[in-house]
Amino acid sequence: MQNSSLKSTATKGIVWSAVDKFAVQLGQFVVGIVLARVxxxxxxxxxxxxxxxxxxxxxxxxxxxxxxxxxxxxxxxxxxxxxxxxxxxxxxxxxxxxxxxxxxxxxxxxxxxxxxxxxxxxxxxxxxxxxxxxxxxxxxxxxxxxxxxxxxxxxxxxxxxxxxxxxxxxxxxxxxxxxxxxxxxxxxxxxxxxxxxxxxxxxxxxxxxxxxxxxxxxxxxxxxxxxxxxxxxxxxxxYSTASLGYYTRAKSLADTSAGTIGSILQQATFPILTSVQHDKEKLVSIYSRMIRMSAFFIIPIMTLIALLAKPIVILLLTDKWISIIPLLQWIVFSRVFLPISTINLNLLNAVGRSDLYLKVDLSKLPVTVLVMIITIPLGVKAIVIGHVVTSVLFFVINAYIPGKIYGYGPLHQLKDMLPVFVATIVMAIPVFVISYFIDNLVFELFLGGILGLLTYLFLCWLIKVDELNEIWEVLFKLKTYYK
Structure with missing residues (x-):
């Protein structure tokens, strides 16, 4: 596949995969809200x-x-x-x-x-x-x-x-x-x-x-x-059937954002990575860009959901679901690294190393079993806190072997994500202040969401986060995504 053809195909794939996932997730989100209320x-x-x-x-x-x-x-x-x-x-x-x-x-x-x-x-x-x-x-x-x-x-x-x-x-x-x-x-x-x-x-x-x-x-x-x-x-x-219902609904809300971004990147990038699997330089370029782009979206979105969990749950699902608020706040942070881990493992599949994929996944078993043994007897909240711990450890494990092969391991990935983490932390301050001092749920959700988004985008522009420019090129200038 020629470079120009790959650029065009990749852009179209990313765009249509995004349309697919966002449209489906939006539909499922709306349907889920209606069903949860009934x-x-x-x-x-x-x-x-x-x-x-x-x-x-x-x-x-x-x-x-x-x-x-x-x-x-x-x-x-x-x-x-x-x-x-x-x-x-x-x-x-x-x-x-x-x-x-x-x-x-x-x-x-x-x-x-x-x-x-x-x-x-x-x-x-x-x-x-x-x-x-x-x-x-x-x-x-x-x-x-x-x-x-x-x-x-x-x-x-x-x-x-x-x-x-x-x-x-x-x-x-x-x-x-x-x-x-x-x-x-x-x-x-x-x-x-x-x-x-x-x-x-x-x-x-x-x-x-x-x-x-x-x-x-x-x-x-x-x-x-x-x-x-x-x-x-x-x-x-x-536990009770209701407890399981709370847990699954909290997971569903968290996965609406993290799962969408992860699915877009997995579906659209796998055939692209496969097509350049023998060109190491181009493969690593696409791979690293996807890691940074995933972090650009998922980190601030998950943080906003956690900060605004109360108005989101009460306004959308009604008071009968109020018990999922603390569960949702923890689960969203366990989903921060999910799309990034998906890309790391996706790379191994794309180059035909499903054997390494298997080894990486099985290596996480002892950690999973230990966390389960500790948290399950302690209740639902302990379980979701355990999810946060394992998600961080799994990110390191998932990124280790691709890092050894292609020189882009967990430390390098975290370094690339650092500007996004900084922008998100600063963004969280005004949103937290609004949530703490404003009692009106509608106003809290609207003002907190808008102010958080604008603050984050301004900070990304201020510190010159490359992904902001790339998104502008893809969505508004219809330029190529890959260099």
């Missing part, structure tokens, strides 16, 4: 109990094979058809596993309603499996415009159905309807937007080749899903 924390807690079972099943279905197709340079239609057949067969198998294990899941949590909820929600595995190849094909072509369309269609369709169901008294089933309709609409739209059609061909040779790369990602994915959702199991088993 439904009870216990309803969200019930779905939270099932999260790990759906997530693990979905990880097996994907198995890292789609990522393997994106990473490899030569691909055939047989490869795509092999992946399609594999996805369907595995999705059918895991749906049967969920169907027959549903009574045991219900008995474990002592929640009779989980049997039917598991069996119906499990249908999402089929719906998602039908469109994995189409999504992969579009990602290879860096056609994030089509992916954005399908995701927005799914978000709108699922959100409307869920809200209508909630208003009509469907309770927890409103959340199930939302998820199923979102998956169905998104999958159907991907079939219309992609010109690829399966030939129902399965090649053992192709599968072995893809699985050789994807198997490491499968293990990493299973490991990550277990760690991400094990708290749901513990809270659902040893």
């Amino acid at each position: 439904l009870l924390p216990e309803d969200f807690g019930l779905i939270g109990m099932l999260a790990i079972f759906i997530a693990i099943s979905q990880t097996f279905i994907e198995s890292g094979l789609g990522t393997g197709l994106i990473q490899r340079q030569a691909r055939s239609d047989v490869d795509f058809s092999t992946l399609f057949v594999f996805n369907l067969l595995v999705s059918g198998f895991f749906y049967l596993v969920l169907f027959f294990s549903a009574p045991f899941i219900s008995a474990f949590f002592e929640q009779p309603r989980l049997t039917d909820l598991t069996r119906i929600l499990g249908l999402s595995l089929f719906l998602n499996a039908f469109a994995i190849v189409q999504r992969t094909k579009l990602a290879i072509l860096i056609d994030f415009k089509s992916i954005a369309k399908s995701n927005v269609i799914g978000t709108i369709a699922g959100g409307l159905c869920g809200i209508i169901a909630a208003i009509n008294g469907f309770g927890v089933w409103s959340l199930v309807i939302q998820m199923l309709m979102s998956s169905l609409a998104s999958s159907i739209s991907l079939w219309f937007l992609s010109n690829w059609r399966p030939s129902i061909t399965f090649s053992k040779k192709s599968f072995k080749s893809l699985f050789g790369y994807g198997s490491n990602l499968l293990i990493v994915g299973l490991y990550a899903q277990l760690l991400n959702n094990v708290y749901n199991i513990c809270l659902g088993k040893f």
Whole structure:
């Protein structure tokens, strides 16, 4: 790929990936607020109990094979058809596993309603499996415009159905309807937007080749899903359903910002990094820029959410969710390094070192287990404080091996992020003063948010943060993002 072509493709990929993620997250955010105002924390807690079972099943279905197709340079239609057949067969198998294990899941949590909820929600595995190849094909072509369309269609369709169901008294089933309709609409739209059609061909040779790369990602994915959702199991088993509902809603609010930025960077940069994987200088240039750009957005946003957590929660979710305020304040800080860690690990996948990806992720297991043992018996607040501790340690671990290989490790990354940290700390002072002295929640949220944003941008301009100029070029001057 020529340099000018790479610049144009990268810019379009970043822009459309941003449109996709922001539009979807905004839609999900609005839908989540409406549902939270209508439904009870216990309803969200019930779905939270099932999260790990759906997530693990979905990880097996994907198995890292789609990522393997994106990473490899030569691909055939047989490869795509092999992946399609594999996805369907595995999705059918895991749906049967969920169907027959549903009574045991219900008995474990002592929640009779989980049997039917598991069996119906499990249908999402089929719906998602039908469109994995189409999504992969579009990602290879860096056609994030089509992916954005399908995701927005799914978000709108699922959100409307869920809200209508909630208003009509469907309770927890409103959340199930939302998820199923979102998956169905998104999958159907991907079939219309992609010109690829399966030939129902399965090649053992192709599968072995893809699985050789994807198997490491499968293990990493299973490991990550277990760690991400094990708290749901513990809270659902040893604490109230409402406590789990508070925890999952606080995580959802925090992930709206951090997850969006992380997803944009991961989705848009992976095929770009893959295309220049043999050009070390260009690879490191793109990689380091993404680290700095991620920090430019995520650090001030998470800080503002923490400072303005009270008006955000009460105004958007009502007083019945007031218990999540301290949880949200801690969780947002645990998400500061999330997009940056994603980029560090993404680099290893892009250059075909999924084995190192696996080793890096597994090396974090002792820390995770120790923090879990200490915090879970102490309650929900202790758990989210533990998230902050592990996120900092994981950033160092995730950045270590890429640093050894490419000379851009955790210390170098932190040095590049220092101007953003300084600007954010100074920005936090007037926002804290406003939050402390103003009692009107609407005024506090509006004035604190506007003043915080303007202060941060002014400080970034004053200390000449390069990312501010780059954003101006991309959004307003339509100049290239990469030099």
